[in-house]
Amino acid sequence: MDQVDRVPPSGMHLLVILAPTINLLHTFISLATWRRGAVSSWMLLIAYTLTCFYGYEVLRYAPQVLPLAWIIYTWITSSVARASGSKSASGASSQSINRTLAQLDDLADFAAALRDELFVPLTSMLSWKGTVPSTGAVATFLIFSWPIWLICMLPRNLWQLPFYTVSTTLGRIFASGPALVVREAVGKHAVVLGDKTYVFAQEHAPKLTASVLHVSKIVGAHLCPALRSLGAGQTRIGINLIPPFPIASFELRHVFLFVGLIALTWCAPWAKLLRMTLWRSAIFRHSILSVLSLLSGSETLALAWRTSRPFHRREKKKVGSVQEYETRFEFAIFENQRWWIGLDWTAALLPNERPSWSDSDNNPVAPPAAFTLPRPSRSYTPSQQHPGLVDSRVSEWRWVDPEWTVDGAQFITSTVYKPHDVETDEKRVREANATGAAAVTDATDRHHEEAQALALDEDVPGLARNPVTMSVDPEGWEYGDNSWDKLSKTNGIGRYTRRRRWIRRAVLVQTVEKGIKRTD
Known part of the structure; x- marks a missing residue:
């Protein structure tokens, strides 16, 4: 029941529905990373090779083979189940939910490692986020390698030459x-x-x-x-x-085969040993670096490979391995105020409307001065790579920004801001309701005059503007009507509510230590 209580009902429903898909994806990742036996990984490698060679012909001439294969597979499994007397589970259980959550943790670690090691360096290299010479060298490499690609991939009937x-x-x-x-x-x-x-x-x-x-x-x-x-x-x-090989010798299936074989064998122990052995060869290393320098027209890529030496150091095999992943998150808190006659803008709101401090769904939250991050947590799951040991996962939140800032008015920070006293504002509202009509008229006139002055200030050049999502005034306020609707940055007649968004970025640091003995 503790596990059931911690998972929301919608999350529990989604876990039960997606459990077979998550299990299938986890099995594929385990086979592709050679963590579930070499024989199974070799079978996956052979199946992928056959798919690349004959997949197009099967899909074009006999697509009925795929559903027939699935029908035969389910018939065999059901026959084996009936012969052995085993029954398939009719619903989810705590063991299945825990297994699915453990598989999700493993998939999250794999996705984070793939993002940090492959996608982030690749996107930074292609989108000018890294060093500019490196991106220029990649562009030059792609341009000069295009003719080589065409020479190898163009079909023979376009050459009009005897082969x-x-x-x-x-x-x-x-x-x-x-x-x-x-x-x-x-x-x-x-x-x-x-x-x-x-x-x-x-x-x-x-x-x-x-x-x-x-x-x-x-x-x-x-x-x-x-x-x-x-x-x-x-x-x-x-x-x-x-013409000599490989002119007009390759097809798209060969490209998929080459890239897929590299991806499926990258984590294999024998592939790691082969890469390390080849990279230790000076002839092989200098040949690769020379080709990169020649095609890119610059030595930037070659120097990056030369300094990194990805397979030069021998990796020491140890039981426990520590990995750290970061997930950035932006917290947003809305400060809500209402205009009262005789009191101007205060944090005293009506009982049936949103609180003075809320999130994007108008749920009450703590103000920036009292907002705290979740406490660190630790969890243990049985290790799949090291039987008999466990994997430890420590989740800890840390602030990235030193303080809260107002969206659209970055000069307003939480270090110089003091929240309104809600009780004092409510008392002033009750006192204002007992005042005379003269005070009401004066306050209304003053409110309209301030609104007109603010509207005139919008045309002054050099005034602070909001460069992000919300349309706000120089202090970050967004004004609305009595129902918190028709929000805009202009204050004036009919504007009785306003809000502004306080933002602060944090990071969730997850430290995963695999293959350890549980001490507590």
Whole structure:
């Protein structure tokens, strides 16, 4: 019940509905980052490769295959469930909600890391937010790399040139001299290793060995002949000689394949080792930097890569890893006032209207002098990367701006502002209601005179203007009628209410420490 009470009803409803989607996305991210077993990640890699090669043909000629595959999959899972006697859950439970929240935390960490490591540097480099020479070098690189892209991607029928290619089959490649030498060397070691493995398996797992031999006979009788015939003369491999490869050799599917393979293998342990090994090579490193300098026309990108050396340092593997993410947030508080006869503008409002200090939805909040940030919180979730340990998440709010400021009048700050005494204002309202008509007339005339003077001041050049969203006067006020409607920056006849917005930015710092032992 504690978990149910902390989650709002709308959030609980949304979590239950989106739980399968969140689970699927979390599973995909876990496979893509190689955190759920190498075999599953390799299967995802093979599936993506087949999709890039044959996805267009399937969608064009046989789109019915996709729903049929889903129907077959659900039929198999339901058959297995009926055979095993297991029943699917009919609703949500505390375990499923906690699992979904833990998956959301993991997805939030992944999104924050992706934003900090990829999207923020890329957008700053492309939008002139970083160093100007770096953005100019990127623009030059894109312009000079465009002809190379066209040379590789233009189809052959647009070249109007004779293409000379050399082609062969898989059967000829397997029957070549080097392939025979490799097959003989591998065959000798395979026979010796296979005999030893068979003897060991026969002694320790006879039933499993018999099942493997039965499957091997079926594969050898049906699948191997089909593969031999396919490799003998059906599958052909060709490469351009004139014009030389890779001119007119690539398609868009190859680009998706290349980018997808890099993304899906970036977090693989063997890919990290390969990148680190290649970057330690001086020839490879200087070749990459020279190409970047040549295409960009500047050494800015090359110098950035040279100084960063992303794979030069050896990463030490440790159980606990600490990551810190920041989320910026802007707090906005509205100061509401009403004009009373004989009292001018005060914070004393009617009982049935908005409070003197409210948020954007007119809910009561503390004034800027008493507004405090939420307290730090700590939570623990079972670690998925380190079994038996937990992941600690500490959330702490911190102020970014030193003080509150009025939107549209930045010179008005909370350090020089003192809130009105509401009780004193209400007492003055009661006293003003008992005054005579002469006082009422004088106060009304004074209010209209001040409004006309303020309207005239708007035409004075050099006066402070609001550069942001709200249309306010030089002090940040926005005036409305008796129903807080028709808001504008002009004060005058019929303007009995006003408000201004106090803003202050804060940051939510989340410190995630993975793979630790819980102490409390």
